[in-house]
Amino acid sequence: MKAITSFLPHRLQTCFSSGLSSLCLLMVLSGLISACSIGDKIDRVTDTVSDITGDTVTVLDGAIDALxxxxSAWQSVLQQTTDKLTADAQSTIRTEVSDILNRSVAATGTELRCNMDFIGSRVRQALVRIRARLLHQEVPPVEPALCHVVPAAVDMALDAGRRNKLEFFGYDFDTTPIKVTLKEKSHTSNVSSYLDRPTHYHMTLNLGANGVPISSDSDRLTLEWQDRVISSIAVIQPATPICREKIETYSRNTFVTYNPPHTRGDREFAGHGPEVWATARWINEGTHVNVRLWMKAKETRSDWTTAEGERIVSYYTAPSGWRIDSIQGNMESSAHYIDTDHNEDPQGGGPNGPVREFKFRGDHGGDDAGSYTGMDVHFNPLVVKLVEIANCAPAxxxxxxxxxxxxxxxxxxxMxxxxxxxxxQ
Incomplete structure (x- = not known):
């Protein structure tokens, strides 16, 4: 008995060493059965939570794919998404999606100077942030976006009553600090205290008698976020010239490789596709151009192994003293196909847009998602219009x-x- 009890848990050993072994064993076994029952319940709860998270991510994936x-169909996509999030455990996410819908609808009034595709892009970013949080991934920061400034410059030759404010139209103005500076010949002043935010998509800067002290020494006002200028507004003085402009073409002979992370399934496509989607989009950041790469590869049958993600790549930097006014040509390239072999697959691209050719790697003999699956992106020449940054007014x-x-x-x-x-041009 000693040899046997040495392998038993402490409570069973206690039972054997006492005179109440039968009763004690019954109590201990009952406890073990109860503990197993609790463990099973915990497992079931954990599985349920996991299933709900998976279902929620699937709904969000569908919405992001649709966008x-x-x-431009962001309104119907968001409405359909809220309709699909029916479980009680999904109520928080459903509320967040509803808030995105209400926020976006509010931003489509007659005041808004941003187009519908722009709003759709911001909606997509918001859904990506929700999904990243659910999957315990890094959540992208919320960056304010500026679409339009009215007026585009301040003419000091106008009566003061006709140049008493600036209006900024955009998105997510209420999520992060925004700084306004007044640049003058001899110094720079922080004038953010004169900035008002009536809504998340509309800001006003007071230039009146009790506002920003613009004078004959003022050169320009700048709107800044995280020490980066997102808008520059010229103050036109009697001698202010027109800014110089030029067109520049930039070519890169190398390609960019991107392998999206594994997000679902067992990592192996096993000959079931994958179905692949990808986009590449230029992003004008004022002094430089980034390219946003996005790729999704999804197995065509259960367990729906998926690799999906996006990467922002710094692509071009304007010469010192110049800013990028615009990018010529199409802003986005895309590709979509179903992989049927273990070979690299050239797809999409063409002479217009950022990408000359996508070269995809989908399925092969081992694990795919998160390691092998990815793309090489070969680019077309980037053509930009540059405008001088100086004490001048853009045409x-x-x-x-x-x-x-x-x-x-x-x-x-x-002028x-x-x-x-x-x-x-």
Missing amino acids: DRNS SAVKSLELKGLIAPQTIKR QPMMLKLPR
Whole structure:
């Protein structure tokens, strides 16, 4: 008996060493059975939570995929997403998605100067953040986005009453600190205290008598986020010139490789596809151009092994003293196909848009998702319009002021000859 009891748990050994072995054993075994029952319940609860998370991620994946196909349909996509999140345990996510919908609808009023595709892009980013949080992945930061400034510049030749405010239209202005600086000939001042945010998509900067102290020494106002300039507004003085402009073409002979992380299933496609989607999109950051790469590879049958993710790559930097006004040509390239072999697959691309050719790796003999599966992206030349950064007024801003009647006749008369000398686009 000693040899046997030495292998038993402490409580069973106690039973054998006492005179109440039968009763004691019954109690201990009952406890073990009860503990097993509790363990089973915990396992079932854990499995249920895991299933609900998986179901929620699947719903979010569907919404994100739909927005990738047609970002302008964001309103119907969000409504369908809330309708699919029916479980009680999904109520928090359902509320978040509803908030995104309400927030986006509010931003589509007559004041908004951003197009519907822009809003769809912001909606997609919000859903990606929710999904990342659910999967315990790094959550991308919320970055404010600026679409339009009214007026595009401040003409000091106008009466003070006609240049008493600036309006900024965009998205997510309420999620992070935004700084406004006044740059003058001799110094720079923080004038953020004069910035008001009536809504998350609309800000106003007071330039009146009790607002930003603009004077004959003022050169420009800048809007900044995390020490990065997201907008620069010229203050037009009697001698302010038109900014120079030029077109620059940038080519890169190398390609960019991206392998998206494993997000679902057992990592092995096992000859079942995968079905592959990918996009590459230029992002104009003012002083540089990034390219956003996104790829998803999904097994065509259960267990739906998936690799999906995106990567932001710094691609081009403007010369010192210049900013990127615009990118010429199509902003996005895409590809979609189903892999049927173990070979690399050239797909999509073409002469227009960022990508000349996508080269995909889908399935092969071992684990795929998170290691082998990925793409090499070969780019077309990037063509950008550059505008000088100096004590000057951009021609586009002057034209905008003229259309809105927010520039003095003498100012436009003085600047017209300079604008005629700019290269034709």
